[in-house]
Amino acid sequence: MIRYRARWVVPIASPPIANGVVAVERDLIAYVGPSDGGPSGHDHDLGDVVLLPGLVNAHCHLELTAMRGFLEDLDFRRWILRLTNARRAVLDREALLDSARYGLEEGVRAGITAYADTCESGVVMQAMREAGVRGVMYQEVFGPDPVQCAESIAGLREKVGGLRYLETPLVRVGISPHAPYTVSDELFRAATELAREQRLPMAIHIAEGELERRLVVEGEGAFADGLRRRGIAVAPRAASPIELLAKLGVLDVAPLLIHCVRVDRRDVEAIAKSGSSVAHCPASNAKLGHGIAPLAELLAAGVPVGLGSDSMASNNRMDLLEEARLALLAQRTRLGSSEAPSAADVLELATIGGAKAIGLDSVAGTLDVGKQADLAAFALDSHAPTHDPIAAAVFSITGGRARFVCVAGRMLLQDGELVSSRAGLGLRMQSLADALGEWLDSGGETQGVV
Amino acid sequence: MIRYRARWVVPIASPPIANGVVAVERDLIAYVGPSDGGPSGHDHDLGDVVLLPGLVNAHCHLELTAMRGFLEDLDFRRWILRLTNARRAVLDREALLDSARYGLEEGVRAGITAYADTCESGVVMQAMREAGVRGVMYQEVFGPDPVQCAESIAGLREKVGGLRYLETPLVRVGISPHAPYTVSDELFRAATELAREQRLPMAIHIAEGELERRLVVEGEGAFADGLRRRGIAVAPRAASPIELLAKLGVLDVAPLLIHCVRVDRRDVEAIAKSGSSVAHCPASNAKLGHGIAPLAELLAAGVPVGLGSDSMASNNRMDLLEEARLALLAQRTRLGSSEAPSAADVLELATIGGAKAIGLDSVAGTLDVGKQADLAAFALDSHAPTHDPIAAAVFSITGGRARFVCVAGRMLLQDGELVSSRAGLGLRMQSLADALGEWLDSGGETQGVV
Numbered sequence: 001m002i003r004y005r006a007r008w009v010v011p012i013a014s015p016p017i018a019n020g021v022v023a024v025e026r027d028l029i030a031y032v033g034p035s036d037g038g039p040s041g042h043d044h045d046l047g048d049v050v051l052l053p054g055l056v057n058a059h060c061h062l063e064l065t066a067m068r069g070f071l072e073d074l075d076f077r078r079w080i081l082r083l084t085n086a087r088r089a090v091l092d093r094e095a096l097l098d099s100a101r102y103g104l105e106e107g108v109r110a111g112i113t114a115y116a117d118t119c120e121s122g123v124v125m126q127a128m129r130e131a132g133v134r135g136v137m138y139q140e141v142f143g144p145d146p147v148q149c150a151e152s153i154a155g156l157r158e159k160v161g162g163l164r165y166l167e168t169p170l171v172r173v174g175i176s177p178h179a180p181y182t183v184s185d186e187l188f189r190a191a192t193e194l195a196r197e198q199r200l201p202m203a204i205h206i207a208e209g210e211l212e213r214r215l216v217v218e219g220e221g222a223f224a225d226g227l228r229r230r231g232i233a234v235a236p237r238a239a240s241p242i243e244l245l246a247k248l249g250v251l252d253v254a255p256l257l258i259h260c261v262r263v264d265r266r267d268v269e270a271i272a273k274s275g276s277s278v279a280h281c282p283a284s285n286a287k288l289g290h291g292i293a294p295l296a297e298l299l300a301a302g303v304p305v306g307l308g309s310d311s312m313a314s315n316n317r318m319d320l321l322e323e324a325r326l327a328l329l330a331q332r333t334r335l336g337s338s339e340a341p342s343a344a345d346v347l348e349l350a351t352i353g354g355a356k357a358i359g360l361d362s363v364a365g366t367l368d369v370g371k372q373a374d375l376a377a378f379a380l381d382s383h384a385p386t387h388d389p390i391a392a393a394v395f396s397i398t399g400g401r402a403r404f405v406c407v408a409g410r411m412l413l414q415d416g417e418l419v420s421s422r423a424g425l426g427l428r429m430q431s432l433a434d435a436l437g438e439w440l441d442s443g444g445e446t447q448g449v450v
Numbered sequence: 451m452i453r454y455r456a457r458w459v460v461p462i463a464s465p466p467i468a469n470g471v472v473a474v475e476r477d478l479i480a481y482v483g484p485s486d487g488g489p490s491g492h493d494h495d496l497g498d499v500v501l502l503p504g505l506v507n508a509h510c511h512l513e514l515t516a517m518r519g520f521l522e523d524l525d526f527r528r529w530i531l532r533l534t535n536a537r538r539a540v541l542d543r544e545a546l547l548d549s550a551r552y553g554l555e556e557g558v559r560a561g562i563t564a565y566a567d568t569c570e571s572g573v574v575m576q577a578m579r580e581a582g583v584r585g586v587m588y589q590e591v592f593g594p595d596p597v598q599c600a601e602s603i604a605g606l607r608e609k610v611g612g613l614r615y616l617e618t619p620l621v622r623v624g625i626s627p628h629a630p631y632t633v634s635d636e637l638f639r640a641a642t643e644l645a646r647e648q649r650l651p652m653a654i655h656i657a658e659g660e661l662e663r664r665l666v667v668e669g670e671g672a673f674a675d676g677l678r679r680r681g682i683a684v685a686p687r688a689a690s691p692i693e694l695l696a697k698l699g700v701l702d703v704a705p706l707l708i709h710c711v712r713v714d715r716r717d718v719e720a721i722a723k724s725g726s727s728v729a730h731c732p733a734s735n736a737k738l739g740h741g742i743a744p745l746a747e748l749l750a751a752g753v754p755v756g757l758g759s760d761s762m763a764s765n766n767r768m769d770l771l772e773e774a775r776l777a778l779l780a781q782r783t784r785l786g787s788s789e790a791p792s793a794a795d796v797l798e799l800a801t802i803g804g805a806k807a808i809g810l811d812s813v814a815g816t817l818d819v820g821k822q823a824d825l826a827a828f829a830l831d832s833h834a835p836t837h838d839p840i841a842a843a844v845f846s847i848t849g850g851r852a853r854f855v856c857v858a859g860r861m862l863l864q865d866g867e868l869v870s871s872r873a874g875l876g877l878r879m880q881s882l883a884d885a886l887g888e889w890l891d892s893g894g895e896t897q898g899v900v
Contacts, residue, residue, distance in 0.1 A: 068846060069837040073792055106833075286779035287845070289787030316845040317833070329736035329776070330783070337739030342523055383767070384552070384876045385883030387519035395737070395766040396518060398848055426831060433835030 001025050001041030004404075006051035006377060008389035011367035012351050016389045022051060024373040027408040032367045046377045046404050050389045052347075053367050054113025054134075054374035054407060055320040055399065056354025059203075059258050059279035059308025062117050062124050063087075063096040065103035066432040068312035070440075076209050076288055077222045082445055083313055090439045093121060095432050100127035102425045103312065105418060108133065110319050110399035111376030113407045116256060116279065116308070116358045118176045118203055122159055125166040125173065133407055134374060136358055138176035138203040138256075139163060141191060142183065145232045149186040157194060170408060174201035177250075179208070180216050180241055181223040188248045195253045201359060203279070204250065207241040207267065208259035209290040216241045242267035251276055256357055258308065261285050261293045268294065272301040277357035280349065282326040283317075284310035292330045296341060306354025307346075319399035321378070324350045328394065343394040377404040379416075451475050451491030454854075456501035456827060458839035461817035462801050466839045472501060474823040477858040482817045496827045496854050500839045502797075503817050504563025504584075504824035504857060505770040505849065506804025509653075509708050509729035509758025512567050512574050513537075513546040515553035516882040518762035520890075526659050526738055527672045532895055533763055540889045543571060545882050550577035552875045555868060556768050558583065560849035561826030563857045566706060566729065566758070566808045568626045568653055572609055575616040575623065583857055584824060586808050588626035588653040588706075589613060591641060592633065595682045599636040607644060620858060624651035627700075629658070630666050630691055631673040638698045645703045651809060653729070654700065657691040657717065658709035659740040666691045692717035701726055706807055708758065711735050711743045718744065722751035727807035730799065732776040733767075734760035742780045746791060756804025757796075769849035771828070774800045778844065793844040827854040829866075 002024050009020030011032050023031035023038050031038035067086070071079050091099065100123050107115065108131065115135035117124045124137045139159050143152035156175060163173040177183040177191040195202040207213070214221035219236040227234050238244035242263055245251050251274035258279045260271070271278065280293055298305055307323040309315050324346040331340035341349075355365025363372045380386050383396040405413035412419055439445075452474050459470030461482050473481035473488050481488035517536070521529050541549065550573050557565065558581065565585035567574045574587040589609050593602035606625060613623040627633040627641040645652040657663070664671030669686040677684050688694035692713055695701050701724035708729045710721070721728065730743055748755055757773040759765050774796040781790035791799075805815025813822045830836050833846040855863035862869055889895075 066835060068833070068835060069841045070835075072838060072841045072845075073787070075787065283779065286783045287787075289782045289785075289790070292783055316841070317848075326776075326779070329733065332739045333736045333742055333780070333783075335739075337523070337525065337737075340739070381876060383518070383556075384879035385516060385518060385520075386880070387883055387887060388522060391519045391522045391766070395522075398767075398850060400848060400850065429835040433837050437837060 001030060001039055003038065003041045003043050004051060004375065005035050005043060005045045007048045007380060008050040009367065010050055010052050010389050010393065012053055012348060013366040013368060020051070022367055022375060024409050027373055029367060029369055029371050029373050032369060048381045049377040049379055049403050050393050051375060051377045052111070052393065053351045053365055054376045054405065055111050055350050056114040056306055056358070056360070056365060057107060057112045057309055057318065057320055058116050058256070058306025058354040058357050059281055059310055060103070060115055060117050060318065061119065061311035062100035062103035062115065062127060063119055063121055064099065064311040064313045065106070066091060066095065066099040066429055067436065068316045070433065070436050071313045076211055077226065079288065085445060086436055086439060087120070089444050090435050091432065093123060096121045097123040097127060098425060098428050099432065100124045101130065101422055102429050103318065104128065104131040104133060105421060105425065106318050108405050108412045108418060109402055111378060111402035111405055112318065112320055113374040113376060113405060114355065114360055114364055116203065122163060125163050125171060128171045129166065129168060132410055132412055134170045134360065134364065136172050136174050136201055138174040138201065140176045140178050141187065142178050143187045144182050144184055144227055146184040146186045149184060149190055152187055153190040153194065156191065160198065160200065174203060176203040179205035179212065180244060181212055185237065185248055188250050192248070192250045192253055201256065202253055203256040203258055204245065205258045206245060206260060207262045209261065209288065212241060213262050216244050240264065240267055242270055246270050259285065259293065260298065261290045263294060268297050268301050268303070271298070272303050277304040277306070279308040279357060280305050280327060281308040281310040282323055282330050284314040286326070286330065288314055292334050295327060295331050296335060296339060299341065299345070304353060304356035305349055306357035307349045320350045321393060321397065321399040324394050343391045347390055347394055373406060373409040375404070375406050376402055379403050451480060451489055453488065453491045453493050454501060454825065455485050455493060455495045457498045457830060458500040459817065460500055460502050460839050460843065462503055462798060463816040463818060470501070472817055472825060474859050477823055479817060479819055479821050479823050482819060498831045499827040499829055499853055500843050501825060501827045502561070502843065503801045503815055504826045504855065505561050505800050506564040506756055506808070506810070506815060507557060507562045507759055507768065507770055508566050508706070508756025508804040508807050509731055509760055510553070510565055510567050510768065511569065511761035512550035512553035512565065512577060513569055513571055514549065514761040514763045515556070516541060516545065516549040516879055517886065518766045520883065520886050521763045526661055527676065529738065535895060536886055536889060537570070539894050540885050541882065543573060546571045547573040547577060548875060548878050549882065550574045551580065551872055552879050553762065553768065554578065554581040554583060555871060555875065558855050558862050558868060559852055560769050561828060561852035561855055562768065562770055563824040563826060563855060564805065564808070564810055564814055566653065572613060575613050575621060578621045579616065579618060582860055582862055584620045584810065584814065586622050586624050586651055588624040588651065590626045590628050591637065592628050593637045594632050594634055594677055596634040596636045599634060599640055602637055603640040603644065606641065610648065610650065624653060626653040629655035629662065630694060631662055635687065635698055638700050642698070642700045642703055651706065652703055653706040653708055654695065655708045656695060656710060657712045659711065659738065662691060663712050666694050690714065690717055692720055696720050709735065709743065710748065711740045713744060718747050718751050718753070721748070722753050727754040727756070729758040729807060730755050730777060731758040731760040732773055732780050734764040736776070736780065738764055742784050745777060745781050746785060746789060749791065749795070754803060754806035755799055756807035757799045770800045771843060771847065771849040774844050793841045797840055797844055823856060823859040825854070825856050826852055829853050
C-alpha cells in the first residue's frame with residue numbers, strides 16, 4: 001500500500017480535501033480522504049501539489065506530433081491536404097511511431113493518463129502499450145468515393161483484426177470513419193455495421209467547420225469542388241452533418257463525435273437522444289477558425305463531453321488543463337459569466353467527462369475507492385496563493401507542470417521527470433521536421449491530391 | 451562583451467536567425483546576427499531556446515497578486531466591490547508590497563522585463579526597483595463624486611510628488627484615473643490637466659464591459675444604482691466610453707487605454723486620431739465575460755497595441771506568450787483564420803507593440819543594436835519539432851518556461867531559476883490568502899461599499 005499525500009486532493013466526484021491522501025494497493029485506489037485517516041502503508045509525500053485523477057484526452061492524433069508548427073496559417077482545406085500528402089510522402093511507419101511516442105511523453109508530462117486517439121497508420125496501439133498509458137485507438141478509414149467502399153472496409157477489417165491482438169486491459173481498439181468530406185455515405189454505413197458486429201467503439205470528426213457544412217448541406221464549396229475534380233459525384237446529403245449521421249444510422253451505435261462546432265438545437269437533441277458523446281477541442285477549433293462549440297447546450301442536454309487536444313498540427317500543445325481553461329473562457333465570451341460553465345464544470349470535462357465520453361468511467365476519471373489508480377499531481381508552488389484548488393488547476397497552473405503521474409498504480413512521472421524516456425526522440429522529431437521542410441521546399445505539396 | 455548564443459534568435463523587427471547570437475556590452479545590445487559573426491567576447495550558450503526581446507506587460511496590478519483565486523465566479527460589480535473592500539480591510543502596505551514582489555517574481559519567470567502597472571497603494575515603484583525590471587507605475591486615483599474632485603487631485607499630486615523621487619532610468623511614474631464608474635468627469639479633466647502639466651503618462655480602464663457602457667451611455671444599470679445609493683447624481687454622459695474621454699479632452703494627452711472591448715468603428719477612429727494606445731487583455735476580458743476586443747480593427751487603424759495580463763484577480767496567471775496565443779485564438783474565433791492576426795503579429799504585440807504602447811519603443815521591444823539589453827529566452831526542448839520559432843513561441847511554449855532573462859544587461863533569471871528570490875514570499879502569499887478568506891467568512895464583504 002502506498003499513501004500519496006498532497007496539499008490538495010481533488011477527487012472530482014466529491015469536494016477537495018486539504019492535506020489529503022490517496023492510498024493505492026497495486027493498481028487500485030484503496031482510500032481517498034484526510035491524511036490522518038485511511039489504511040497504513042508507505043507514505044509518499046507529493047508536497048505542495050493538487051492531486052487529480054489522471055487527465056483524459058478525448059481526442060488526439062499522436063502520430064502527427066512531428067507536424068507541430070508545419071501547417072500554420074493555411075485555410076482548412078489546404079491544411080488537411082498538406083497534412084495528408086506530407087504524411088504519406090515523408091513519414092514512414094517508424095517515423096509515425098516515434099512521433100506517437102514523443103506525443104505520449106508530452107502527454108504524460110502534462111498529466112494525461114488516458115487517450116482517445118484517431119490513427120491512420122495504426123502505430124498508436126504499440127506506442128500506448130510501450131508508454132504504459134490507458135486508451136482507445138480508433139483505426140481511421142477513408143474513402144469519399146462510393147466505389148472504394150468495399151475495398152476500404154475490407155482493409156479496415158483486416159487492420160482491426162491485427163490490432164486486436166495488441167489489446168490489453170489498458171489499451172483497446174476502435175474504428176473511425178474519418179469525416180463527411182473523406183467518407184462516402186456507403187462507407188459510413190459499412191463502418192457502422194462493422195462497429196456493431198464487432199462491438200467496436202467508433203469516433204468521427206463531425207460538424208467541425210463551414211466547408212464541411214457546405215459540402216453536406218449544399219453539395220458546394222471547396223471540399224465539393226475538390227471531390228468533383230477527382231471524378232466523385234457530389235450532391236446535398238442532409239440538412240446538417242449531425243442529421244447525415246442520424247440518417248445513415250451512425251448515431252445508433254453512439255459514437256464519439258469529435259468537434260460538434262456547427263450544431264443547432266435539433267442536432268444537440270439528436271446527439272443526446274442517441275447516447276453519443278462529444279470530444280470538445282476548444283484550442284483547435286479556435287486556431288483553425290472554426291468558432292466556438294455550444295458546450296453549455298451540449299452539457300445541459302446531458303451529453304457526455306470530454307476535452308481533446310486534437311493533433312499537434314492544429315493546437316500545438318497537449319495540455320488538458322489549458323483546454324479546460326480555454327473551454328471556459330470561450331463559453332464566457334459567448335454567453336457571459338453567469339451562463340457559462342464554471343471551473344469545476346470544465347475540470348470535470350478534463351477528467352470524468354472524458355472518461356464517460358470514451359467509455360472508461362467505470363475505471364477512471366475520478367478518485368474513488370475501487371477505481372484504477374490513474375493519478376496526476378500538479379505543482380502549486382509558484383502560483384500562490386491558492387484559495388481554491390479547482391480554480392488554481394483551471395486558471396493558474398498549466399498541465400506542463402505535472403509533478404507526478406501514475407497509471408493503474410504504475411509510476412510514469414516522478415518529481416516532474418519521466419521515469420523512462422526514449423533517448424534521442426527530440427532530435428528525431430527535429431530531423432523529421434527537417435525532412436518535412438525539405439519536402440515542402442521541393443514542391444512536394446503539388447504532387448499528391450491537390 | 452557577453453555573446454548570448456541561442457538555437458533561434460527572434461529580433462521581431464527582422465527575420466528569425468537560426469544559431470544566432472545577441473552580444474551585450476554593459477546595458478546595451480552590441481550585435482544581433484549569426485553566431486559565426488559579431489564581436490568577440492565571452493560566449494554564454496543558452497542552448498535549445500528561442501531568444502526574444504524581453505516581453506512587455508502593458509497592463510497589470512502587481513499589488514493584487516495575493517488575490518489570485520479569491521474572486522471567482524462573481525459578476526463584474528460584485529467582483530470589483532469585493533476586491534476594493536478586501537484590499538482596504540485586509541492588505542496593509544507591507545502585504546501589498548509583498549504581493550507586488552511575488553507578482554514580479556512570477557513575471558520575470560515568464561520572461562517579462564517591462565511592466566505597465568496601475569497601482570492604488572504606490573508600492574509597485576519600490577517593488578520594480580528591487581526586482582531590477584523596467585516599467586511605468588501609474589498611480590491610481592478614484593472619486594466618482596464631483597465634490598471629491600479637489601481632494602482627490604490634491605492627494606494624487608502629493609503621491610506623485612513622493613513617487614518621482616523613486617524614478618530611475620528603468621522605472622518611472624504615471625497616473626491613472628481609474629475608470630468611468632469610479633471617476634467623475636471633473637476628476638478626469640483635472641487628472642488630464644495634471645498629466646499635461648507634469649508630462650506624466652496616463653492610463654485608464656475604459657470600454658471594458660456592458661455595465662460600464664450602460665452607466666456612461668444610459669446612466670442606468672448596476673453601477674448607476676450603486677452610485678445613486680451613495681448619493682451621487684448619475685446622468686447619461688456620452689454616446690460611448692471613448693466618446694466620453696474625447697469630450698473631456700482626456701484623449702488629447704494620448705493615454706494608454708486599457709481594455710477597449712466595447713468600441714465601435716467611430717471609437718477606433720477617435721483612438722487612432724488621438725495617438726492613444728491600447729492595452730489588450732484577452733484572458734481577463736474572456737474570464738470576466740466582457741467579450742472580445744476588436745483587435746484586428748485597432749491594428750488596421752494603426753493604434754499601438756500591447757498585451758496585458760491584467761491582475762491575478764482576473765486572469766489568474768501572468769504569461770504574455772499565453773496572452774499572445776489567446777489574442778490570436780479569440781480573433782480567429784471572431785473573424786476566421788484569414789482575417790485574424792498571425793502568430794508574428796501577436797508576438798509583436800507582446801514585445802514592440804507593448805513597448806510602443808507605453809513609450810518604451812526607443813529602448814526596448816526589439817533586438818536591435820543600440821537598444822537596451824532586455825532579453826528573454828524560452829526552452830524549446832520538450833516542444834519539438836520547431837518548424838518556425840515564431841509559431842513555437844506563440845503556440846507551443848508558454849511563458850512559464852523562461853530559461854534566461856536579463857534587463858539592461860543584468861541577469862535576473864538563469865537556467866530557469868531566479869538569480870535572487872525573496873525567502874518565504876510564497877508562504878507569505880498563502881497567509882494573506884488565509885486572512886482574505888477569514889475576512890470573507892466573517893462577513894467582511896458586507897461592511898464596506900456594497
